[in-house]
Amino acid sequence: xxxxxxxxxxxxxxxxxxxxxxxxxxxxxxxxxxxxxxxxxxxxxxxxxxxxxxxxxxxxxxxxxxxxxxxxxxxxxxxxxxxxxxxxxxxxxxxxxxxxxxxxxxxxxxxxxxxxxxxxxxxxxxxxxxxxxxxxxxxxxxxxxxxxxxxxxxxxxxxxxxxxxxxxxxxxxxxxxxxxxxxxxxxxxxxxxxxxxxxxxxxxxxxxxxxxxxxxxxxxxx
Amino acid sequence: xxxxxxxxxxxxxxxxxxxxxxxxxxxxxxxxxxxxxxxxxxxxxxxxxxxxxxxxxxxxxxxxxxxxxxxxxxxxxxxxxxxxxxxxxxxxxxxxxxxxxxxxxxxxxxxxxxxxxxxxxxxxxxxxxxxxxxxxxxxxxxxxxxxxxxxxxxxxxxxxxxxxxxxxxxxxxxxxxxxxxxxxxxxxxxxxxxxxxxxxxxxxxxxxxxxxxxxxxxxxxx
Numbered sequence: 001x002x003x004x005x006x007x008x009x010x011x012x013x014x015x016x017x018x019x020x021x022x023x024x025x026x027x028x029x030x031x032x033x034x035x036x037x038x039x040x041x042x043x044x045x046x047x048x049x050x051x052x053x054x055x056x057x058x059x060x061x062x063x064x065x066x067x068x069x070x071x072x073x074x075x076x077x078x079x080x081x082x083x084x085x086x087x088x089x090x091x092x093x094x095x096x097x098x099x100x101x102x103x104x105x106x107x108x109x110x111x112x113x114x115x116x117x118x119x120x121x122x123x124x125x126x127x128x129x130x131x132x133x134x135x136x137x138x139x140x141x142x143x144x145x146x147x148x149x150x151x152x153x154x155x156x157x158x159x160x161x162x163x164x165x166x167x168x169x170x171x172x173x174x175x176x177x178x179x180x181x182x183x184x185x186x187x188x189x190x191x192x193x194x195x196x197x198x199x200x201x202x203x204x205x206x207x208x209x210x211x212x213x214x215x216x217x218x219x220x221x222x
Numbered sequence: 223x224x225x226x227x228x229x230x231x232x233x234x235x236x237x238x239x240x241x242x243x244x245x246x247x248x249x250x251x252x253x254x255x256x257x258x259x260x261x262x263x264x265x266x267x268x269x270x271x272x273x274x275x276x277x278x279x280x281x282x283x284x285x286x287x288x289x290x291x292x293x294x295x296x297x298x299x300x301x302x303x304x305x306x307x308x309x310x311x312x313x314x315x316x317x318x319x320x321x322x323x324x325x326x327x328x329x330x331x332x333x334x335x336x337x338x339x340x341x342x343x344x345x346x347x348x349x350x351x352x353x354x355x356x357x358x359x360x361x362x363x364x365x366x367x368x369x370x371x372x373x374x375x376x377x378x379x380x381x382x383x384x385x386x387x388x389x390x391x392x393x394x395x396x397x398x399x400x401x402x403x404x405x406x407x408x409x410x411x412x413x414x415x416x417x418x419x420x421x422x423x424x425x426x427x428x429x430x431x432x433x434x435x436x437x438x439x440x441x442x443x444x
Binding site: 060061062071072073074075076077078079082083100101103104106107108110111112113114115116120121124125128129131135138139142146147149150153154 | 282283284293294295296297298299300301304305322323325326328329330332333334335336337338342343346347350351353357360361364368369371372375376
């Protein structure tokens with residue numbers, strides 16, 4: 001893994017994250033794919049540290065991830081991915097061919113599932129609608145299925161053998177898909193109707209950049 | 223408004239959308255800002271046309287917008303914005319300075335509010351949790367406030383007079399923010415604590431590209 005090129009007085013990027021946050025997981029994969037080293041600052045979401053005064057002084061959104069770089073702070077995982085791709089173009093997060101399809105699937109997975117399944121929403125369902133664990137699981141699984149189904153159909157229609165990865169390399173799609181598959185399993189989601197998505201997941205877990213980024217391999221895993 | 227440059231046998235891009243869909247609204251603004259003409263195909267979300275067999279044969283996601291171009295179909299509004307920026311770089315959707323802040327605010331507004339407040343979620347809250355209109359309004363307003371509050375704080379901290387627009391031109395931020403302000407008002411959201419956001423909205427409604435894109439100015443408005 002190459003170190004980020006730093007000049008005198010510059011520091012490595014600092015990633016504020018949480019081991020089980022799927023958007024933090026995206027950024028760990030992305031930094032690893034670019035071969036960048038970084039400092040990891042755990043923010044304990046379970047204990048509400050993200051809403052505390054100290055953290056909100058750093059990030060008024062009260063969210064993770066946050067990437068602190070010499071060029072500014074980014075609080076949005078998609079903004080961080082854009083920034084990494086522009087500043088460290090090699091290896092690219094996009095394939096040479098079928099980049100349009102790749103981006104379209106990437107945004108479907110990145111934007112449709114995380115927001116409705118995020119912690120503040122689940123807490124609201126519990127407190128305002130009295131949702132129990134079974135109701136939360138049904139909710140969670142509904143939004144995974146709603147997006148995974150058309151993504152699976154388009155992967156099946158795409159000219160891909162099912163071997164290796166659909167675009168021949170890890171891309172933006174895998175960066176956001178693998179953390180969602182991890183979440184789906186945590187929430188007991190049946191993925192058997194998504195064989196192409198399962199093939200992608202199986203191909204990625206063998207890659208060092210993805211393995212190092214896994215929640216269980218973080219210093220704040222518990 | 224310049225026509226999209228077309229060669230023999232090529233056609234103008236076709237936008238499948240719905241007048242009140244906030245993500246369709248984004249794309250209408252964006253096409254107008256780039257000075258592109260397009261064919262508009264209304265998909266009646268109120269009558270469930272997006273879930274019908276005919277439309278799902280075009281778009282397996284069953285969502286709008288969809289932009290049909292000579293280079294392929296895009297089903298994700300953020301993918302369409304990327305494509306437009308790459309293929310029609312002038313005028314740019316990004317400012318020359320403070321582009322990093324602009325992108326970060328853009329993604330916050332684009333990804334955090336629409337998904338939890340989207341039609342399928344509201345239907346689910348009604349059918350599975352028995353949410354009434356008051357409960358739906360409270361839900362809707364919660365997610366607008368949750369993102370607008372830190373966005374407002376960062377606009378206030380940003381070196382901006384409050385005149386014109388925060389980045390000196392319409393950007394990705396305004397493209398996604400104006401449709402959310404429209405939705406916020408439809409859902410009776412109090413925006414008085416967001417004076418900077420209201421200033422942006424007021425500045426944009428005077429611009430032709432935004433005015434032409436307003437839901438009420440579409441052929442399928444009812």
